[in-house]
Amino acid sequence: MGRTPCCDKANVKKGPWSPEEDAKLKDYIQKYGTGGNWIALPQKIGIKRCGKSCRLRWLNYLRPDIKHGGFSEEEDNIICSLYISIGSRWSIIAAQLPGRTDNDIKNYWNTKLKKKLLGRHKQTQASRLIGSTTQESNDVNGLETLSNSAFERLQLHMQLQSLQNPDISQGSSKLMWPCKLNPIQEKMLWSLQLLNESPNPLIMQHVLTDGPQNVELFEPSYNHIQQPSNMLANQMNDSIDSGLDCRKRAGIEFHQYLEFQDEIDQFLSNKGANFISLDQAQTSEFEYLNDIDGAKDIMTWWSNEFEANSASSNSWDSNGHGF
DNA sequence: AATTAACACAACCGCATTGGC
DNA sequence: CGCCAATGCGGTTGTGTTAAT
Numbered sequence: 001m002g003r004t005p006c007c008d009k010a011n012v013k014k015g016p017w018s019p020e021e022d023a024k025l026k027d028y029i030q031k032y033g034t035g036g037n038w039i040a041l042p043q044k045i046g047i048k049r050c051g052k053s054c055r056l057r058w059l060n061y062l063r064p065d066i067k068h069g070g071f072s073e074e075e076d077n078i079i080c081s082l083y084i085s086i087g088s089r090w091s092i093i094a095a096q097l098p099g100r101t102d103n104d105i106k107n108y109w110n111t112k113l114k115k116k117l118l119g120r121h122k123q124t125q126a127s128r129l130i131g132s133t134t135q136e137s138n139d140v141n142g143l144e145t146l147s148n149s150a151f152e153r154l155q156l157h158m159q160l161q162s163l164q165n166p167d168i169s170q171g172s173s174k175l176m177w178p179c180k181l182n183p184i185q186e187k188m189l190w191s192l193q194l195l196n197e198s199p200n201p202l203i204m205q206h207v208l209t210d211g212p213q214n215v216e217l218f219e220p221s222y223n224h225i226q227q228p229s230n231m232l233a234n235q236m237n238d239s240i241d242s243g244l245d246c247r248k249r250a251g252i253e254f255h256q257y258l259e260f261q262d263e264i265d266q267f268l269s270n271k272g273a274n275f276i277s278l279d280q281a282q283t284s285e286f287e288y289l290n291d292i293d294g295a296k297d298i299m300t301w302w303s304n305e306f307e308a309n310s311a312s313s314n315s316w317d318s319n320g321h322g323f
Numbered sequence: 324a325a326t327t328a329a330c331a332c333a334a335c336c337g338c339a340t341t342g343g344c
Numbered sequence: 345c346g347c348c349a350a351t352g353c354g355g356t357t358g359t360g361t362t363a364a365t
Contacts, residue, residue: 014334015333015335016333016334017333017334050335052335053335056333057333060333069331069332103332103333104332107331107332111330
């Protein structure tokens with residue numbers, strides 16, 4: 001049973017490509033092209049490789065005009081902007097960066113850029129909670145497990161906003177979400193948490209007590225959704241509910257959350273990059289992303305700020321640019 | 324100098340999508 | 345319209361290199 005393999009695994013070489021294999025593949029494709037059939041290509045060339053492997057090697061390494069490493073600041077900005085807008089659609093992001101491959105950008109994001117933009121912030125959040133209660137510390141750990149593309153995008157978005165309005169992020173007693181979230185962010189949190197199989201109880205408390213009235217701003221499309229009660233939020237303090245139980249008790253169907261996700265994706269697509277005309281009603285919330293240059297300016301400043309602060313590990317905290 | 328940890332990048336895997344029949 | 349092979353794509357793993365101890 002199961003899937004039929006694309007090639008005879010037993011007679012196929014795996015692992016790093018040798019210079020000879022590279023030369024054979026490159027020469028053949030440059031002379032004759034792929035012939036529209038990657039599966040048959042290895043046999044024609046006389047190398048013991050899977051067709052998919054040949055395709056990957058060509059696209060990611062051997063193809064002419066491929067750039068490796070040395071990402072410029074402008075490329076960083078584009079990657080960040082697009083990641084916030086569309087998430088981990090690496091092929092689309094790569095299409096905006098001539099000479100870059102999706103694999104290269106993905107690796108660059110996962111190993112460098114993400115850490116640069118998110119990793120340090122998480123560390124900052126955790127350090128702020130030193131001295132907090134055990135329950136609160138557990139909540140931070142829970143937040144780590146929450147990390148996914150959408151959540152990272154939300155974090156990036158919030159960070160950009162807090163840079164835009166640093167005053168907003170100060171002076172609140174909220175533990176994890178000290179800044180006032182704009183309605184779409186509230187909605188994203190609400191949606192993400194309820195979709196999550198293991199929602200973070202602290203965030204749930206926030207979104208269930210503070211979120212609903214903000215979410216209502218986005219009506220009428222969600223008038224049909226019964227708002228979760230504050231009692232439910234209190235219960236989250238006592239025990240960690242599964243996301244499914246929570247959804248069930250909130251009286252919300254799964255497809256309604258998917259609508260949330262779609263709307264959020266659509267919203268971010270409209271606001272993050274300047275590819276689609278802006279929705280007038282929501283423009284004021286994301287004016288700083290209305291043009292790509294504005295986003296670039298912020299990202300450039302942010303990147304410089306990070307570099308300037310990276311020498312001393314504590315200085316970042318004192319700047320008040322966090323949540 | 325040896326060992327271990329962290330990092331960067333190449334390559335693989337398997338699911339989703341596409342297109343021909 | 346459904347089936348199936350080829351291709352595309354994103355997540356994950358493997359491997360080589362460098363830094364730290």
